[in-house]
Amino acid sequence: MPFRTLLLSVSLLALAAGTARAETQVADQVDTVVIVARDKAGLLEKAPSHTVFGIDKPLIETPRSASLVSDLTLERYGVQSLDGATKVAPGTHTASFYGVPGSLNIRGALAENYFRGFKRVENRGTYSTPIGGAARLEILRGPPTPVYGAGKVGGLVNFIPKSARDEGRFLAEPEGEITATFGSYNRKLVTGQFGAPVTLGPAEGGVWVYGEAEDSHSYYRGIYPRHQTLEASADFDFGNGWSTAFGGMVFHSDGDVQTPGWNRLTQDLIDHRTYITGRDTTLRDVDGNGKLTPNEIGAYPYASALYLPYYGFPATDAVHTLDVGVGTTKLDRRTVYISPADFSKTNTQTLYFDLAKDLGGERSLTLQLFHDRQDNKRFVSYGYPSAIDAKVSEVRLTYAFPTELGPVRARTLTGVSHRWFEGRRRESYNSGLIALDRRDISFGATATDTIDSPFDDEPGGVRWENDNRSTWKETGAFVTSDIVAGRWNLVLGGRWDHYSVESQDTGYLSYTVAGRQSADRNKATWNASLTYKLPVGLMPYASYAKASALEMSQAGDIAPGLVADGSWLSSSALSEAGVKFQLLRGTLIGSLAAYRQTRTQIAGAISPPTVQGLRSKGVELEVRWLASERLSFTFAGNNQRTTVRGPDTSFQYIPAYTAGVAGAQAYGGSYVVWSFASLPGRSGDYAYTLTPKSVLSLYGTYTSKGYDWGQAGATLGVSHVGRTAGTVQNAVHYPSYDLVNASAFIARGPYTLSVNVDNLFDKFYVTPDADTYANLGALPGKGREWRATLKRTF
Numbered sequence: 001m002p003f004r005t006l007l008l009s010v011s012l013l014a015l016a017a018g019t020a021r022a023e024t025q026v027a028d029q030v031d032t033v034v035i036v037a038r039d040k041a042g043l044l045e046k047a048p049s050h051t052v053f054g055i056d057k058p059l060i061e062t063p064r065s066a067s068l069v070s071d072l073t074l075e076r077y078g079v080q081s082l083d084g085a086t087k088v089a090p091g092t093h094t095a096s097f098y099g100v101p102g103s104l105n106i107r108g109a110l111a112e113n114y115f116r117g118f119k120r121v122e123n124r125g126t127y128s129t130p131i132g133g134a135a136r137l138e139i140l141r142g143p144p145t146p147v148y149g150a151g152k153v154g155g156l157v158n159f160i161p162k163s164a165r166d167e168g169r170f171l172a173e174p175e176g177e178i179t180a181t182f183g184s185y186n187r188k189l190v191t192g193q194f195g196a197p198v199t200l201g202p203a204e205g206g207v208w209v210y211g212e213a214e215d216s217h218s219y220y221r222g223i224y225p226r227h228q229t230l231e232a233s234a235d236f237d238f239g240n241g242w243s244t245a246f247g248g249m250v251f252h253s254d255g256d257v258q259t260p261g262w263n264r265l266t267q268d269l270i271d272h273r274t275y276i277t278g279r280d281t282t283l284r285d286v287d288g289n290g291k292l293t294p295n296e297i298g299a300y301p302y303a304s305a306l307y308l309p310y311y312g313f314p315a316t317d318a319v320h321t322l323d324v325g326v327g328t329t330k331l332d333r334r335t336v337y338i339s340p341a342d343f344s345k346t347n348t349q350t351l352y353f354d355l356a357k358d359l360g361g362e363r364s365l366t367l368q369l370f371h372d373r374q375d376n377k378r379f380v381s382y383g384y385p386s387a388i389d390a391k392v393s394e395v396r397l398t399y400a401f402p403t404e405l406g407p408v409r410a411r412t413l414t415g416v417s418h419r420w421f422e423g424r425r426r427e428s429y430n431s432g433l434i435a436l437d438r439r440d441i442s443f444g445a446t447a448t449d450t451i452d453s454p455f456d457d458e459p460g461g462v463r464w465e466n467d468n469r470s471t472w473k474e475t476g477a478f479v480t481s482d483i484v485a486g487r488w489n490l491v492l493g494g495r496w497d498h499y500s501v502e503s504q505d506t507g508y509l510s511y512t513v514a515g516r517q518s519a520d521r522n523k524a525t526w527n528a529s530l531t532y533k534l535p536v537g538l539m540p541y542a543s544y545a546k547a548s549a550l551e552m553s554q555a556g557d558i559a560p561g562l563v564a565d566g567s568w569l570s571s572s573a574l575s576e577a578g579v580k581f582q583l584l585r586g587t588l589i590g591s592l593a594a595y596r597q598t599r600t601q602i603a604g605a606i607s608p609p610t611v612q613g614l615r616s617k618g619v620e621l622e623v624r625w626l627a628s629e630r631l632s633f634t635f636a637g638n639n640q641r642t643t644v645r646g647p648d649t650s651f652q653y654i655p656a657y658t659a660g661v662a663g664a665q666a667y668g669g670s671y672v673v674w675s676f677a678s679l680p681g682r683s684g685d686y687a688y689t690l691t692p693k694s695v696l697s698l699y700g701t702y703t704s705k706g707y708d709w710g711q712a713g714a715t716l717g718v719s720h721v722g723r724t725a726g727t728v729q730n731a732v733h734y735p736s737y738d739l740v741n742a743s744a745f746i747a748r749g750p751y752t753l754s755v756n757v758d759n760l761f762d763k764f765y766v767t768p769d770a771d772t773y774a775n776l777g778a779l780p781g782k783g784r785e786w787r788a789t790l791k792r793t794f
Helices: 002-020 032-038 071-076 082-087 267-272 560-565
Strands: 065-070 112-115 134-141 156-161 175-183 187-200 203-215 226-239 242-254 274-279 307-309 324-330 343-360 363-380 384-405 408-427 466-485 488-505 517-532 538-550 569-583 588-603 610-626 631-645 652-654 670-673 694-703 711-721 737-748 751-758 766-768 778-780 785-793
Touching: 065 071, 065 588, 065 610, 071 134, 082 631, 082 694, 082 711, 187 226, 267 274, 488 538, 488 560, 517 560, 517 569
Parallel strands: 112 156, 307 670
Antiparallel strands: 065 134, 134 156, 175 187, 175 785, 187 203, 203 226, 226 242, 242 343, 274 324, 343 363, 363 384, 384 408, 408 466, 466 488, 488 517, 517 538, 538 569, 569 588, 588 610, 610 631, 631 694, 652 670, 694 711, 711 737, 737 751, 751 785, 766 778
């Protein structure tokens, strides 16, 4: 493809030029003053990170694939949510999780969200993870460090909140800013932040407060996202080596409504927006309450009037057949599956506390406490209600010390941690009431395609079919050591954990083992990474990791069925090799990595869930080049392939054409398989085509010198996303696409006006849904959007 060739050529030329001019350069001789002065877009790391191994170490010298995204880069590149990380971090791309960017997809699977190195309550698509208050995001491709606890290979996003401590120093004087953003589709967003030094007797430190509020419409008609975020932090040094840090973040959203986007998928719909219209009038809203209750549909549970299991032969009936308004229409890009009955309300609270003692001689002792809670209630009118109340807490004690033996030096972290979870997940989707294709979205929601909800609490209505109360504990000991001998660098780490889990589902129709299920197990994990620093700024490395993780549902709970059959704790492995480079006096940095990994994920709609195996391999390239005092470039690209390891025995909804039934005779109801492996061509391994094989992004930023009137700058970038497809045989496929984004700013004194335009050329594209309905729904991409932000600093 010409575009891909162009991007790779630019990157390779830049790398070749850097190598040619760096023959006498040594990474230890980088002029950091010059680098910082040239970094106008926040592309370079200001201070070492401990995200990868738990030990402070520059990412460019860390033998694993990781990316830093600073708050300045987020601003210059117009990154508004986790999905935007594709612009600057290779290997990241997310299929639509019903339009809500809760987690980032890294290396073909959903990654985990962390806050200052602690794992948060699971959020796959419950709410849009807030990133506006981040000082930086750290994106790790691979398992978490043993210090952070158990986790799957694949990746994580670590959110670092803003604070009054910058690169180890406190603010010298108060500072802050306020912003107001207005944009297309009635976009309204205001933020404010303030930091100040604080002295309390012998204690010196500072505080920082950040707030954000949005009340907007959306590109998609009928969706109105609103949220508020408040973040606060305090850092103090007490003297005699004692220091503390504490703070937290509260978040509320009202309007993060899930939508499958478009239903009734055909290739003609994706290629030409030709949508099959029509409604079924066989079922009626007899009581006139604006929705279908179980008695109006048929037998409950199992709703036999809507739901036809498919065993390899076509079948249809009057309820499945469309009988009014059958035809075709050109579907508007802003029209998606939504109704006035849909809602989503989320509250989260995140708290942390650190107490550290510097023991001298590079030795220290640190106690850390963490707590995260999530409360969400949501309803999607095709028949999916959910209520989540979950909380997780962790205490971690870490001791750091150096070791020296002749020419060998080491920095080691060792410690213990205890993490505990308590949660309740209520959902309803087991009874066969869900029929995604039943609604004609070109006509809009009607009473006969809106399903009843347990939130209405009406006699004879839908009840909570799953009601799972789950607790689990993880107690472990860990050690990580960074060993340096000349140009060699070996990082070793491992942990031992004792897990105990307990779950019971008392739902009306849970399809899982009855009674309280409990289990416990011990598990050890480890990793090893080796680097050699060449004198020309090249650092080849190799890394291997074995990891383990709990198989959690959307609330972070564990299904009783998994506890009963022993599949609640899984293993994963990663092999990675690559080279990092730091050339042209540190102004050209990046990495080239190749990896192979195996891991698992939860699959299937009907309880109990199925643990599905994944095997991935790929190549990733990241380049950041400060070409001059005014001009910088970034490139992020990957080529990957993810395979589902068969047989995939998960329950799945399938499209009508897979069942051999024409749309007009099928869209009134649903077709399902109890085992995905029973479909033609899916009895063994198959390609996970919901993730593109390649995603490439090239961005350039220009910043003028300072003039009497002020300063100006602009950023222009293009992202290429490869072809995707559904997972059934002969599935609908989604063509590759290129998106161009642009931004510009002008600053005068304390004021800055910036303008961002996303999808500059209004490119039409479609992204497949994830999870159970991946073959039934797809989200049309957002068209051209603009926003203008006025910022006042003080």
